Amino acid sequence: MTVQYMPGFGNDFETESLPGALPQGQNSPQQPAYGLYAEQLSGSPFTAPRGTNERSWLYRIRPSVKHTGRFKAISFEEWKSAPNVNDHQLALGQLRWDPTPIPNRETDFLAGVRTMTTAGDVQGQAGMAAHIYAFNISMVDEYFFNADGELMLVPQEGGVRLKTEMGIIEIEPGEIAVMPRGMIFQVELMDGPARGYMCENYGAKFTLPDRGPIGANCLANPRDFKTPVAWYEEKEKPCRLFVKWCGQFHVTEIGHSPLDVVAWHGNYAPYKYDLSTFSPVGAILFDHPDPSIFTVLTAPSGEEGTANIDFVIFPPRWMVAEHTFRPPWYHRNIMSEFMGLIKGQYDAKEEGFLPGGASLHNMMLPHGPDAFGFEKASHGELKPVKLEETMAFMFETRFPQHLTRYAAETDTLQENYIDCWKDLKKRFNGTPEGDWS
Template identity: 75%
Template sequence: MIDDRYMPGFGNDFETEAMPGALPQGQNSPQRCAYGLYAEQLSGSPFTAPRGANERSWLYRMRPSVRHTGRFRRVDLPFWKTAPHIVDHGLPLGQLRWDPVPIPDEPLTFLTGLRTLTTAGDVYTQVGMAVHVYLASAPMVDDYMVDADGELMVVPETGRLRIATELGVLEVGGGDIAVIPRGMKFKVEPVGGPSRGYVCENYGAKFTLPDRGPIGANCLANPRDFKTPVAAFEEKDGTPCRLYFKWCGQVHVTEIMHSPLDVVAWHGNYAPYRYDLRTFSPVGAILFDHPDPSIFTVLTAPSGEAGTANVDFVIFPERWMVAEHSFRPPWYHMNIMSEFMGLIYGQYDAKERGFVPGGFSLHNMMLPHGPDASAFDKASFADLKPHKLTDTLAFMFETRFPQQLTTYAATLPGLQEDYADCWSGLEKNFDRNRREWNG
């Protein structure tokens, strides 16, 4: 069934109005806008970017955004860190994994419950990313935020979120993602109870669909499954509201007496969107061997160097495993990319134990990793009949830059000090007198 709260398509030029006639036709900036609204353009790219890369939307709002930025004062959100952020936390190099971060009893909003785990690159030159966990148990009633440093990808693991943006409302839960463009105002409300999840703050070029190459025109993430919200405004006057503005790693706040989510109509292609990860159509090996995990890329933020992403967002969803005379789980490898991995639900096929929903792992560049000993033994002697992996959804934020750990992440009680032991059972099996290894 079509949901009339959203418009389908990726990167489309949308138009939507919450009141009839609020959207001007045939021009962007009439002398007088309907209903006494103000016309304002929000640009996500330079004006002269090529047409295919040009990002902008025209907003028709009750007040221009200059009325949303009064006297700022600096505030300290001690758990929100920005690259470059290199600290001497004393944790030695190695493969790392954590248990889920508990949601505390104290009320936390999406903003105050944001905890940075890793940073990579340099926010000042707009390259790299940061990975956060969010712990949200209270709504941002009169608090709003805008991130000028990058776009935000929100990946809920438990609970649901209602994200009210300038251009409309997104509702997401476990198995969905929401993407909020750089510079867009929004607030977040947990729905039906606390919510926990992950956030990728992308400092570089915005997320886009990866090229399919020989795959052709279909499969992977299909454009029609991305949903952009219809116009919806919040009319709130005479109420003290706070707008938190993140810029070059610093957070500033200003107080205004109205809601900044006052856009009555808009058109353009610079907009928030949601995506149901269960609509991803995976492709894979249908005879032998295991292809590169890049076939599971949902969105990519390009770096300017062909084939080398600033950030890749990759998922490992339900799928059939049918490869013959092959080791079916992900193989052992070392990678020039740095991989942050999380689990939304189920079990990841390369880890038999210790990696649970809400947990996460970090395998930095050139650090070897792969299936644990139990998963290796199981896969090595499995009956290779067609088998469907069900009730599983893991994901990865992968970047070309090394990911630096924050002190918060390095000192979490859930850091698994024995993680590397999961490979301790991988003993030497080599026998020069026996070509066929039977265990």
């Protein structure tokens, strides 16, 4: 089947896979067409202000109460939730990891999730978790929804097909997808084994950041976010539905597919975004601007200007600033930064930070370009340069990110990462010119 998309972000839209399945003029007719059931899926409190009120009406073969039976507890040992503290002996520090290997044994998406960090409190609906996924088989007759938060998938290797209650979304490296809290979905491989990153957002949902003085254009534009058209699966055979709720996993046996929504309308839906459509802005004379100008999506906290999570990317772009140290400056800040590399090189660390790898710089821990990057940026000719074939990103949060035991003990942890700064030398010699030899 050819998957189609329609644009929308924060808009109310409608789609049907059978003609006349979507009622007009009312949401819950006495007898919906095709013998369907009307059901509302709410992503916000009923009384939320109109601008933040999110809900969709689903017209489905069975109501979702028929998609659950008796639950039993189940465990996915490497998928952790906050608070998850003091389960390893690794001391505080700046950290970096090599890419997580693709599993040798058969592993589906749920079994392939490895939590790297957790922050905040899943039961308090604040904070996040940063995961890496790596799997080599599709989910078959198995489905999942996460009651703890929305999930952002960031593929790094291999495409994935997300079959959801509201349609099908396909994403490849260079794209992202967001599954709303409570959305039932299934993950299939598109072209071989897959690896990538995933942000689990416990707090307020992702939205577009305010542009402020930037104005009406640039950064991520609403028209580039795509939601799926209606699609349904009428499958009558034993299936299993997995649920994550308050950090625990449960499974129930059902006799059919839960992806049975024939039509829907509303503004609570999964979506995808092509990172190449992000329009970066930057300094066109001197100095290096804050990385906040590269924010694609933000999950706000209760404090204005302080995000529960920012999703930030560092895409291909021109560097033109004069009399300027162009890479990110050395800094300490209150935000905690989990970073990944989708492809190419990151300009501040061209060595050691590999596609599929990750780094963590927690709140108030200093970080910045390695010694090689510093030397290159300090002595290079400041002519216009285009950074190409690169894509890095950050999951940045106001909360400290606590390592999991897996992240602290995995073989991919680079024990010598701190050495990337050891060759930064003292250049102060009491003269205005310093020692730049």
